[in-house]
Amino acid sequence: MLLFLVAGEKTGIDKRHFHLTEETLVAHPELYDQDAPSLDSRLAMTVDAVPKLAQCAAAKAIAEWGRPASEITHLVFSTYSAWGAPSADLRLATLLGLRPTVNRTILSLHGCYGGGRALGLARELAENNRGARVLVACAEITLVCFGGPDGGNLVGHAIFGDGAGAVIVGAGPFRDGEQSPIFEMVHATQTTLPKTEHVLGMQVSGSGVDFHLAIQVPTLIGQNVERCLLDAFRGGDDEDDDGGAHLPSPLSGNGKWNELFWAVHPGGRQILDNIDKVLQLEPEKLGASRHVLREYGNMSGATIVFVLDELRRRRSLLPEWGAMLAFGPGVTIETMVLRCPR
Numbered sequence: 300m301l302l303f304l305v306a307g308e309k310t311g312i313d314k315r316h317f318h319l320t321e322e323t324l325v326a327h328p329e330l331y332d333q334d335a336p337s338l339d340s341r342l343a344m345t346v347d348a349v350p351k352l353a354q355c356a357a358a359k360a361i362a363e364w365g366r367p368a369s370e371i372t373h374l375v376f377s378t379y380s381a382w383g384a385p386s387a388d389l390r391l392a393t394l395l396g397l398r399p400t401v402n403r404t405i406l407s408l409h410g411c412y413g414g415g416r417a418l419g420l421a422r423e424l425a426e427n428n429r430g431a432r433v434l435v436a437c438a439e440i441t442l443v444c445f446g447g448p449d450g451g452n453l454v455g456h457a458i459f460g461d462g463a464g465a466v467i468v469g470a471g472p473f474r475d476g477e478q479s480p481i482f483e484m485v486h487a488t489q490t491t492l493p494k495t496e497h498v499l500g501m502q503v504s505g506s507g508v509d510f511h512l513a514i515q516v517p518t519l520i521g522q523n524v525e526r527c528l529l530d531a532f533r534g535g536d537d538e539d540d541d542g543g544a545h546l547p548s549p550l551s552g553n554g555k556w557n558e559l560f561w562a563v564h565p566g567g568r569q570i571l572d573n574i575d576k577v578l579q580l581e582p583e584k585l586g587a588s589r590h591v592l593r594e595y596g597n598m599s600g601a602t603i604v605f606v607l608d609e610l611r612r613r614r615s616l617l618p619e620w621g622a623m624l625a626f627g628p629g630v631t632i633e634t635m636v637l638r639c640p641r
């Protein structure tokens with residue numbers, strides 16, 4: 300791994316990690332020549348590297364969970380960086396020694412909301428399959444979209460980084476040796492903002508994946524986030540699927556969102572600033588998101604797992620209830636009501 304340092308006062312990013320090395324660039328000049336076909340060589344590298352990166356994160360999650368990998372019943376793998384069939388989820392299952400009957404699902408090209416959707420899907424699987432233990436893995440390697448400075452997308456190149464995160468999701472009854480639950484996923488919603496398909500996107504071409512980030516992204520997210528949160532908190536209440544716990548009634552205005560803890564995908568510094576502003580959050584409320592952005596950049600779908608992990612470290616300071624937000628192409632907003640069990 301190459302550790303790449305950038306000055307980050309305005310981006311809010313101090314460092315990012317990349318699989319791409321100087322040696323790879325010397326060996327593959329097509330990676331920075333936008334007129335040269337390069338998709339084959341990009342995929343030849345990521346198809347191998349993405350499952351291996353995910354394996355590192357998943358092996359760590361399984362060790363902390365405390366049960367053998369053979370007890371994983373489902374695998375949900377999210378990535379935009381590796382495509383082929385059989386897909387990267389099979390390679391990951393093989394690397395981890397998961398049993399041949401594990402139920403695998405891959406979420407491909409969901410971009411930055413992939414981690415949020417993978418967690419939501421895992422929750423649905425765990426609640427509907429008694430005894431299920433779902434491994435969620437998210438891994439991204441920007442090598443598929445790397446380009447030279449003449450290729451445009453300078454904002455994307457300034458904020459994206461590589462990384463992988465993994466989580467084990469289950470519903471009771473809990474087993475001997477199993478780590479006690481860290482966060483409860485109480486209710487989740489997915490909202491697509493109408494007529495915003497053009498705003499965020501990834502176009503696959505012979506020269507790799509071209510990220511398109513329109514300048515309106517931070518404004519659109521700021522304008523819609525509170526409505527998504529209100530829907531998610533109301534929905535959780537209506538369906539009474541909170542296992543007997545009572546959701547706080549929908550909160551809004553006058554700084555009331557400060558009663559929650561926050562796991563927000565740090566898509567960019569401006570996005571966090573806009574969320575802070577519209578929800579009138581106290582400065583430290585998005586501290587975990589800003590910390591992850593500073594230390595790793597935007598790792599697309601994997602980032603939200605890092606934010607949850609950072610909140611886990613701050614757990615003793617968290618209030619009982621929280622909210623998770625992730626955004627991506629669509630424009631899609633994943634919202635989840637979280638609870639930190641006492």
Ligand SMILES: CC(C)(COP(=O)(O)OP(=O)(O)OC[C@H]1O[C@@H](n2cnc3c(N)ncnc32)[C@H](O)[C@@H]1OP(=O)(O)O)[C@@H](O)C(=O)NCCC(=O)NCCSC(=O)CC(=O)O
Nearest residue numbers: 309310410411512513514516566567568569570626627628
């Ligand atoms: C990149 C930034 C950190 C830069 O912040 P700064 O404070 O330095 O500057 P700024 O916002 O005033 O912008 C500086 C100059 O860049 C221009 N500029 C900003 N964003 C632009 C964009 N997306 N496309 C083209 N130009 C852009 C501005 O107009 C301005 O131009 P001029 O100087 O001419 O006035 C911030 O703009 C930011 O956080 N943007 C959000 C990035 C984003 O879209 N993230 C989502 C990633 S996608 C994701 O997370 C989901 C997914 O991929 O699925």
